[in-house]
Amino acid sequence: MISSRRAFLKTAALGGASLVIAFNGRRLLGAEKETAKKEAKGKETGKKEAEGKDATARFKPNGWVRIDSDGAVTLTIGKSEMGQGVRTSLAMILADELEADWARIKLVQAQPGPDFKRLGTGGSFSLGGSWKPLRQAAAAAREMLIAAAAAQWKVDRAACTAANGAVLHAASKRELKYGALVADAAKLPVPPDPPLKAASNFRLIGKPTKRLEGRAIVTGAARYGIDTKIPGMLYASIERPPWRGAQRKSSQDEKALAIRGVRIVPCASGIAVVAETTWAALKGRAALAVEWGAAPKNAFDSEAHFKRLDDAAEQKGFVTRKEDAPAGTRAPARTLYATYLYPFYAHAPVETMNCVADVREDRCVIWAPTQAPNSLQEEVAKFLGTTPDKVEVNVTLMGGGFGRRLAVDYALEAAEISRAVKAPVQVLWTRTDDTRNGHFQAASAHRLSAGLDSTDALVAWRHTKAGSPHNLKLPDPAAVRDAGFYQDLSWGVYDMPYAIPSIETAYVTVDLPVPHGPWRSVFAPSSVFAREAFLDEVAHARGADPLAYRLELLKGPDTVKAGSLTIDRPRLRRVLEVVREKSGWGAPLVARHGRGVACNIYDGETHVAYVVEVAVDNAGKVRVERVVAAVDCGLVVNPTGVEQQVEGGIIWGISSALLGEITFRAGAAQQATYADYGVARMRDTPLIEVHLVPSEAAQPFGIGEPPVPPLAPAIVNAIFAATGKRIRRLPVRPDDLKV
Amino acid sequence: MSEIGLTVNGTKRTVKVDDDTPLVWLLRDTLALTGTKFGCGMGVCGSCTILENGKAVRSCQVPASAAKGRSFVTIEGLSKDASHPCQRAWLEEDVAQCGFCQPGMILTACGLLREHPDPTDEQINTAMSDAVCRCGTYPRMRKAIRRAAAALRTQKKP
Numbered sequence: 001m002i003s004s005r006r007a008f009l010k011t012a013a014l015g016g017a018s019l020v021i022a023f024n025g026r027r028l029l030g031a032e033k034e035t036a037k038k039e040a041k042g043k044e045t046g047k048k049e050a051e052g053k054d055a056t057a058r059f060k061p062n063g064w065v066r067i068d069s070d071g072a073v074t075l076t077i078g079k080s081e082m083g084q085g086v087r088t089s090l091a092m093i094l095a096d097e098l099e100a101d102w103a104r105i106k107l108v109q110a111q112p113g114p115d116f117k118r119l120g121t122g123g124s125f126s127l128g129g130s131w132k133p134l135r136q137a138a139a140a141a142r143e144m145l146i147a148a149a150a151a152q153w154k155v156d157r158a159a160c161t162a163a164n165g166a167v168l169h170a171a172s173k174r175e176l177k178y179g180a181l182v183a184d185a186a187k188l189p190v191p192p193d194p195p196l197k198a199a200s201n202f203r204l205i206g207k208p209t210k211r212l213e214g215r216a217i218v219t220g221a222a223r224y225g226i227d228t229k230i231p232g233m234l235y236a237s238i239e240r241p242p243w244r245g246a247q248r249k250s251s252q253d254e255k256a257l258a259i260r261g262v263r264i265v266p267c268a269s270g271i272a273v274v275a276e277t278t279w280a281a282l283k284g285r286a287a288l289a290v291e292w293g294a295a296p297k298n299a300f301d302s303e304a305h306f307k308r309l310d311d312a313a314e315q316k317g318f319v320t321r322k323e324d325a326p327a328g329t330r331a332p333a334r335t336l337y338a339t340y341l342y343p344f345y346a347h348a349p350v351e352t353m354n355c356v357a358d359v360r361e362d363r364c365v366i367w368a369p370t371q372a373p374n375s376l377q378e379e380v381a382k383f384l385g386t387t388p389d390k391v392e393v394n395v396t397l398m399g400g401g402f403g404r405r406l407a408v409d410y411a412l413e414a415a416e417i418s419r420a421v422k423a424p425v426q427v428l429w430t431r432t433d434d435t436r437n438g439h440f441q442a443a444s445a446h447r448l449s450a451g452l453d454s455t456d457a458l459v460a461w462r463h464t465k466a467g468s469p470h471n472l473k474l475p476d477p478a479a480v481r482d483a484g485f486y487q488d489l490s491w492g493v494y495d496m497p498y499a500i501p502s503i504e505t506a507y508v509t510v511d512l513p514v515p516h517g518p519w520r521s522v523f524a525p526s527s528v529f530a531r532e533a534f535l536d537e538v539a540h541a542r543g544a545d546p547l548a549y550r551l552e553l554l555k556g557p558d559t560v561k562a563g564s565l566t567i568d569r570p571r572l573r574r575v576l577e578v579v580r581e582k583s584g585w586g587a588p589l590v591a592r593h594g595r596g597v598a599c600n601i602y603d604g605e606t607h608v609a610y611v612v613e614v615a616v617d618n619a620g621k622v623r624v625e626r627v628v629a630a631v632d633c634g635l636v637v638n639p640t641g642v643e644q645q646v647e648g649g650i651i652w653g654i655s656s657a658l659l660g661e662i663t664f665r666a667g668a669a670q671q672a673t674y675a676d677y678g679v680a681r682m683r684d685t686p687l688i689e690v691h692l693v694p695s696e697a698a699q700p701f702g703i704g705e706p707p708v709p710p711l712a713p714a715i716v717n718a719i720f721a722a723t724g725k726r727i728r729r730l731p732v733r734p735d736d737l738k739v
Numbered sequence: 740m741s742e743i744g745l746t747v748n749g750t751k752r753t754v755k756v757d758d759d760t761p762l763v764w765l766l767r768d769t770l771a772l773t774g775t776k777f778g779c780g781m782g783v784c785g786s787c788t789i790l791e792n793g794k795a796v797r798s799c800q801v802p803a804s805a806a807k808g809r810s811f812v813t814i815e816g817l818s819k820d821a822s823h824p825c826q827r828a829w830l831e832e833d834v835a836q837c838g839f840c841q842p843g844m845i846l847t848a849c850g851l852l853r854e855h856p857d858p859t860d861e862q863i864n865t866a867m868s869d870a871v872c873r874c875g876t877y878p879r880m881r882k883a884i885r886r887a888a889a890a891l892r893t894q895k896k897p
Contacts, residue, residue: 083837217838220774220814399839651875
């Protein structure tokens with residue numbers, strides 16, 4: 001069993017030419033959550049870092065908070081920003097608990113090193129995992145500042161309060177700004193268990209708050225990885241083998257070398273063309289004439305893979321959940337069956353993969369748009385034959401991540417080429433490189449059956465997922481006996497929330513020779529697509545209203561256990577009730593328009609329900625007209641951020657349900673750009689209403705990924721309502737819906 | 740290599756680049772104006788959009804030789820203080836997520852609003868669907884365009 005985060009974010013060389021991420025889902029991200037908590041705890045209770053020699057100038061009780069004598073508050077953000085708004089949300093949590101003046105905060109991005117050994121952003125765990133440790137860190141600083149002021153005034157600590165970057169003593173109407181207290185506060189011990197604010201006293205948390213990078217973004221000042229400029233930096237573009245495992249037979253380099261400044265550097269990924277400008281590197285690459293040879297007959301083909309998946313889904317598999325019907329349950333009188341197919345997808349962030357590396361004799365500096373800074377540091381150090389402390393990693397803003405930037409392949413390329421040319425180098429992937437050479441969302445097949453008794457009650461549910469773990473390496477033999485391993489791969493299958501007397505879910509592993517790894521919503525989208533669409537089939541087979549039927553199946557015990565997750569049915573019912581009410585569910589629609597519903601609990605935490613309205617024209621083209629969303633993601637830190645993520649997740653879901661897929665022929669991905677790998681655009685955008693359902697949860701949960709999984713099934717359910725045609729394979733093909 | 744003279748954000752610049760260098764790289768690598776983004780280099784994503792006489796232009800599709808003597812505005816030239824009505828509207832509607840495509844989106848919207856000061860939904864769809872935002876900020880972008888349109892129309896009234 002892979003049991004460390006290092007293993008989780010480890011990249012493994014495959015075929016010498018490309019890299020994929022070893023990824024093991026919740027277990028490891030969950031472990032990360034725990035270690036993050038412990039680490040933060042250790043920081044508070046452990047060393048006091050007053051930055052000794054200059055303790056009068058600044059107060060830095062822990063890695064997260066620093067206050068200078070001029071009152072400037074610097075907050076360290078340990079999560080990577082890729083559009084999910086995490087820098088703003090984490091800063092809100094810190095600043096609120098610290099009682100800092102929001103207008104005076106500055107953010108710095110954490111660098112991997114002794115202070116930050118477990119940076120990493122994925123799985124929608126940032127807020128849930130950071131909530132307590134960050135509040136404790138900020139509260140410790142606040143308590144020290146209050147204590148310093150009380151001591152200065154010689155008054156009771158309890159008579160002092162903090163607000164807006166200052167400590168107040170109401171009785172004497174005295175106030176001291178934080179900046180004036182840093183010298184005294186720095187001399188105090190760090191409280192191990194500082195009191196946290198009551199939720200009723202939050203000043204920032206829960207208020208719609210603008211993204212801190214907003215102004216930089218709209219003025220073009222925001223710097224992403226691709227914008228890194230280092231003196232003397234060269235630019236590299238890599239000609240990559242057209243199919244996996246291809247070896248260069250011959251190449252004609254003369255034309256490329258004739259371009260001014262061009263150098264040719266063979267590297268693990270292919271042939272790097274290095275030049276003084278991006279354009280010269282791209283031109284040089286285009287001028288290369290490389291003979292790679294034809295792919296072997298058995299090279300990877302996605303249609304053949306679907307057949308294998310389909311067959312595999314009929315196998316028994318590893319049982320991930322089994323609940324036998326209680327005595328007295330009627331036997332099924334009839335059984336419905338269906339198989340659902342889910343394709344390959346690319347991440348396709350608008351900022352393509354890139355990295356700047358400056359490899360010197362004794363150290364290496366990296367500028368990378370990365371979700372995995374520590375993993376990147378370790379892997380680059382290993383590659384260069386040095387230790388991680390010799391590799392400085394600067395985490396830049398990312399033009400989208402979606403899981404792609406959990407892998408560090410592009411950083412290893414930059415390090416390799418910089419070392420070879422003895423200069424700082426920026427490696428930039430072209431759009432085609434990016435579309436064809438990432439780690440893909442793996443295809444899967446889902447075999448489902450539903451047993452209905454003589455009264456048409458649903459008494460048996462079976463769901464087998466045949467797919468591929470996010471790991472090209474064979475899993476550890478110990479792991480393949482562990483239910484948790486398969487449950488991780490079966491998000492949305494084994495944690496099926498409905499009350500059905502007999503439940504059996506299973507996972508069948510199918511080898512997949514192309515790189516595949518985490519994508520937005522990790523393992524959940526395919527499973528939730530199949531589950532929620534098949535449940536719709538069951539509802540229609542019984543003549544039931546699909547929304548009412550879901551609510552009926554969510555009766556019974558309020559909480560049930562599935563693996564390590566607790567399913568909270570009342571919260572899921574609540575989001576369904578909200579979308580029922582807000583969408584006008586049941587109101588008549590014109591011909592070839594239809595409504596569909598779907599819902600999901602993401603990783604036992606965030607609850608999402610959708611009602612989607614579609615229109616299907618006579619050519620079979622589907623247009624999503626309206627999406628009504630209800631979300632319970634626990635305590636909401638930034639409502640604006642939550643709404644943005646839900647809107648973005650809906651657009652992402654539309655792309656995957658209706659537009660692009662990656663297919664493979666002769667070992668190669670067939671799509672190259674947004675022209676043939678379709679993604680949603682303005683014209684595909686429906687009316688979207690997001691309803692945040694007040695939650696009883698005392699902490700926030702993730703929202704970057706949870707909006708994705710239930711969208712595609714809501715769309716296909718709406719298509720059924722509009723046309724009577726059941727879509728069981730994504731993306732939807734207009735030919736199947738033509739009149 | 741040629742000497743190319745062009746005007747960027749109101750300043751005359753002379754650069755030495757290969758004639759076939761796409762304007763996006765001239766701006767980014769030679770002039771270090773990195774607000775203009777590279778997303779595809781083949782005119783399918785819109786990230787590199789800049790303005791010429793108020794019209795949106797894909798800078799990846801303009802070779803340096805053709806840019807000679809012309810005048811362009813990049814996101815850095817729209818305003819430094821985010822005071823342009825489009826920038827303000829973008830901030831007021833909280834449009835950006837990762838923000839990478841947004842300079843191109845804002846300038847595409849500027850081009851649209853010059854042509855259609857009060858655009859219909861269809862006109863917004865047509866102009867903006869040339870560009871890709873993978874974060875899915877389109878609903879807010881549509882609101883921001885309407886807000887900017889209203890602000891621009893008010894501004895123009897005597």
